[in-house]
Amino acid sequence: MKVQEYKAKTILCRSRISAETYCLNPYVGCQHGCRYCYATFMKRFTGHRERWGEFVDVKINSPELLAKEARRAHRWEVIVSSVTDPYQPLERRYELTRQCLQILLEHQLPVSILTKSSLVLRDIDLLARFDQCEVGLTITTDKEEIRRVFEPHSSPISERLSALEALHRQGLRTYAFIGPILPQDPQQLAERLRRLVDFVYIDRMNYCGKIVGLYRRHGLEFGLEPGYFHHISLRLKEIFSADGVEVRIVF
Numbered sequence: 001m002k003v004q005e006y007k008a009k010t011i012l013c014r015s016r017i018s019a020e021t022y023c024l025n026p027y028v029g030c031q032h033g034c035r036y037c038y039a040t041f042m043k044r045f046t047g048h049r050e051r052w053g054e055f056v057d058v059k060i061n062s063p064e065l066l067a068k069e070a071r072r073a074h075r076w077e078v079i080v081s082s083v084t085d086p087y088q089p090l091e092r093r094y095e096l097t098r099q100c101l102q103i104l105l106e107h108q109l110p111v112s113i114l115t116k117s118s119l120v121l122r123d124i125d126l127l128a129r130f131d132q133c134e135v136g137l138t139i140t141t142d143k144e145e146i147r148r149v150f151e152p153h154s155s156p157i158s159e160r161l162s163a164l165e166a167l168h169r170q171g172l173r174t175y176a177f178i179g180p181i182l183p184q185d186p187q188q189l190a191e192r193l194r195r196l197v198d199f200v201y202i203d204r205m206n207y208c209g210k211i212v213g214l215y216r217r218h219g220l221e222f223g224l225e226p227g228y229f230h231h232i233s234l235r236l237k238e239i240f241s242a243d244g245v246e247v248r249i250v251f
């Protein structure tokens with residue numbers, strides 16, 4: 001793993017995901033190295049030769065930049081993070097996400113966090129003090145052996161569920177991001193998420209040759225069948241809706 005520290009020029013960027021929203025990414029690159037990661041396009045801007053998941057550039061001055069930029073920021077929601085995981089293992093050492101959250105809290109800017117790591121629990125003391133804060137855990141399957149194939153370096157499913165439970169118990173607004181849908185038993189997955197989330201996002205997988213090869217090598221061809229995503233997402237929606245949990249299908 002190649003880790004490089006550098007000084008960024010800005011930290012709060014306007015989001016392209018939705019209007020009147022900022023993104024905050026203290027790291028470029030992600031140790032989680034998910035096989036399907038959509039953020040690999042970021043590699044083009046870095047000059048790295050290493051594979052995605054094998055380098056991280058650390059914006060070492062993120063808190064200093066944010067302290068300046070937050071003073072003149074709109075009161076827009078800040079997405080932490082959009083092209084990396086804010087709680088990848090290096091965050092344990094650098095604590096840049098934590099320091100940035102402290103600054104966002106001073107300004108009470110609304111925050112939305114999405115992660116695959118139970119490390120988010122370290123910051124529950126800060127998160128609980130925001131007026132507006134939502135925390136999502138990505139949970140793409142109920143099957144740990146499938147999680148290990150596609151998301152080899154992030155927290156196990158059971159840890160993510162425990163994190164959601166603790167956050168929800170704390171009174172935080174929580175959600176599950178079931179995306180990309182991986183081969184799963186939707187009934188089991190929904191059952192494990194019951195009472196832990198306020199809402200759910202569901203997204204499909206964008207297949208590429210590399211991903212299709214992984215499916216084939218692991219005997220998961222059924223997940224490649226046309227209609228699989230629709231079938232799973234409708235079933236998930238049916239189950240969650242029966243519990244009064246809002247479902248947003250985003251494909």
Ligand code: SF4
Nearest residue numbers: 030032033034037084
């Ligand atoms: S956690 Fe997110 S950003 Fe990191 S490798 Fe996985 S999909 Fe990409």
